[in-house]
Amino acid sequence: MKKLIHLTINDQSFEVAVEPNQTLVDLLRYQLGLTGTKKGCEMGDCGSCTVILDGKAVNSCLVLAIQADGRNIQTIEGLETAEGLHPVQEAFVEKGAIQCGFCSSGMILSAKNLLDQTPNPSDTQIRRALSGNLCRCTGYQKIIEAVQSAKTI
Amino acid sequence: MLLPKFDFHEPKTVNEACQILAEYGAKARILAGGTDLMVNMKKKILSPQQLVSISRIPELKNLEASADHIRIGACFTVADLCESDAIQRHLSALAEGAKNLGTPLIRNLATIGGNIGSARPAADLPPPLMAYGAQAVLSSLSGERTVPLDQFFLGPGFTAMKPDEILTEIQVPALPASSGAGYINIGVRKAQDCNLVNVASFIALDAGGIIQNARIVMGCVGPIPLRARSAEKILIGQKPDTALFTRAGAAAGSDSTPIDDFRGTAAYKKDMVGVLTRRTLDIAFHKATHRQ
Ligand SMILES: Cc1cc2nc3c(=O)[nH]c(=O)nc-3n(C[C@H](O)[C@H](O)[C@H](O)COP(=O)(O)OP(=O)(O)OC[C@H]3O[C@@H](n4cnc5c(N)ncnc54)[C@H](O)[C@@H]3O)c2cc1C
Ligand code: FES
Ligand code: FES
Numbered sequence: 001m002k003k004l005i006h007l008t009i010n011d012q013s014f015e016v017a018v019e020p021n022q023t024l025v026d027l028l029r030y031q032l033g034l035t036g037t038k039k040g041c042e043m044g045d046c047g048s049c050t051v052i053l054d055g056k057a058v059n060s061c062l063v064l065a066i067q068a069d070g071r072n073i074q075t076i077e078g079l080e081t082a083e084g085l086h087p088v089q090e091a092f093v094e095k096g097a098i099q100c101g102f103c104s105s106g107m108i109l110s111a112k113n114l115l116d117q118t119p120n121p122s123d124t125q126i127r128r129a130l131s132g133n134l135c136r137c138t139g140y141q142k143i144i145e146a147v148q149s150a151k152t153i
Numbered sequence: 154m155l156l157p158k159f160d161f162h163e164p165k166t167v168n169e170a171c172q173i174l175a176e177y178g179a180k181a182r183i184l185a186g187g188t189d190l191m192v193n194m195k196k197k198i199l200s201p202q203q204l205v206s207i208s209r210i211p212e213l214k215n216l217e218a219s220a221d222h223i224r225i226g227a228c229f230t231v232a233d234l235c236e237s238d239a240i241q242r243h244l245s246a247l248a249e250g251a252k253n254l255g256t257p258l259i260r261n262l263a264t265i266g267g268n269i270g271s272a273r274p275a276a277d278l279p280p281p282l283m284a285y286g287a288q289a290v291l292s293s294l295s296g297e298r299t300v301p302l303d304q305f306f307l308g309p310g311f312t313a314m315k316p317d318e319i320l321t322e323i324q325v326p327a328l329p330a331s332s333g334a335g336y337i338n339i340g341v342r343k344a345q346d347c348n349l350v351n352v353a354s355f356i357a358l359d360a361g362g363i364i365q366n367a368r369i370v371m372g373c374v375g376p377i378p379l380r381a382r383s384a385e386k387i388l389i390g391q392k393p394d395t396a397l398f399t400r401a402g403a404a405a406g407s408d409s410t411p412i413d414d415f416r417g418t419a420a421y422k423k424d425m426v427g428v429l430t431r432r433t434l435d436i437a438f439h440k441a442t443h444r445q
Pocket of ligand 2: 038039040041042043044045046047048049050059060061062
């Protein structure tokens with residue numbers, strides 16, 4: 001039976017009816033049209049479904065939509081402001097850290113989550129923070145460089 | 154990938170959760186961080202009809218360090234374990250296990266209770282917890298009972314918990330003065346990898362520097378995390394040194410019962426048990442002699 005939930009996504013309030021067995025990533029993509037969040041493995045391995053849930057980056061394929069009731073979610077769509085792209089997004093473009101782009105939403109959110117908590121991370125901290133996000137195009141070095149350059153902004 | 158259908162419950166207190174479990178018994182499953190259960194449900198290995206989420210029960214998220222115990226709530230996340238000063242200070246081997254579990258995204262969801270409840274032979278937290286002599290506190294409508302983690306695991310995915318019980322907290326007894334523990338896990342890769350072998354060692358020294366108590370726990374080399382009993386016997390009553398730790402390592406290797414699989418051969422895993430036992434004993438000895 002569907003249940004009504006209330007949640008905040010990218011600073012906007014939503015009221016939606018969800019099935020108990022619906023995942024958060026499916027709610028975002030199929031019901032709300034927020035397709036910036038990707039689905040790769042659906043098993044917690046790849047990180048392409050990364051969202052920031054109450055300030056913490058998580059795999060949205062392992063969270064039920066119903067568990068997000070009353071909670072605050074940030075997706076890739078919420079990073080751009082009137083002033084333009086988020087500094088991490090800008091850095092990914094500048095440093096050529098995007099190839100096919102499938103991993104980029106997740107990579108950028110994991111990087112943003114790191115920089116929010118640790119404004120000046122070491123190389124090891126950056127690599128550790130991105131270790132749950134796989135890039136099938138294997139452009140890891142440029143991704144690390146992008147985060148390094150974003151931290152200095 | 155579709156999840157099987159189920160009814161969803163979100164109790165606000167432990168008592169309410171126990172009532173739901175009492176009503177549905179084996180048809181119900183507890184959902185904590187979901188990083189194990191969601192995967193098993195997507196693969197259709199498990200299809201519980203009733204899912205009882207315990208993430209909105211505030212009392213399960215507490216951490217309490219008193220003179221005689223450290224009590225960790227079942228819903229304390231692995232990320233919280235990594236960041237907690239109290240865990241780092243008192244239970245550094247557990248902090249080490251937490252830092253090596255999964256990925257940052259997984260650690261933000263995964264709970265200590267789920268790591269124990271899933272009863273995977275390769276899990277990162279049971280060896281350090283068992284080395285510290287931890288106990289699981291289980292609650293049901295008929296009351297509360299305490300089970301030493303040593304007796305908690307029965308086989309892969311099987312534990313001493315009854316279907317109507319909920320694991321509410323992990324209790325670790327306060328450590329004696331000159332004691333310490335170490336934990337090391339190795340895998341095929343450095344991040345996001347199922348362990349090949351993981352070992353935790355604990356030693357306590359008496360005033361004369363003699364080993365009074367020792368616990369060595371080996372993961373991935375049996376259906377449950379195993380104590381290396383003959384290695385522990387070699388250590389107790391002796392003065393710690395490298396030769397002794399090497400002998401204990403060799404004994405631990407013989408105590409282990411690994412299988413050949415794609416991660417490595419049984420012979421290699423036995424050898425690695427020996428190496429990790431020696432190294433974790435070195436760490437434990439260093440902690441025991443340098444801890445304030
Ligand atoms: C990509 C990936 C990587 C991983 N890497 C690792 C790793 O390196 N090391 C490792 O050890 N694990 C790893 N895991 C497994 C998993 O993340 C951990 O075991 C985690 O700690 C499980 O906790 P959870 O809260 O998500 O459990 P859940 O999935 O919510 O629950 C797991 C099981 O325990 C039961 N349970 C949970 N809480 C309780 C409770 N309080 N009382 C009674 N029963 C309970 C549930 O019913 C279920 O059967 C990984 C998983 C994924 C998807
Ligand atoms: S789709 Fe969620 S981790 Fe791969
Ligand atoms: S850019 Fe293609 S997966 Fe990373």
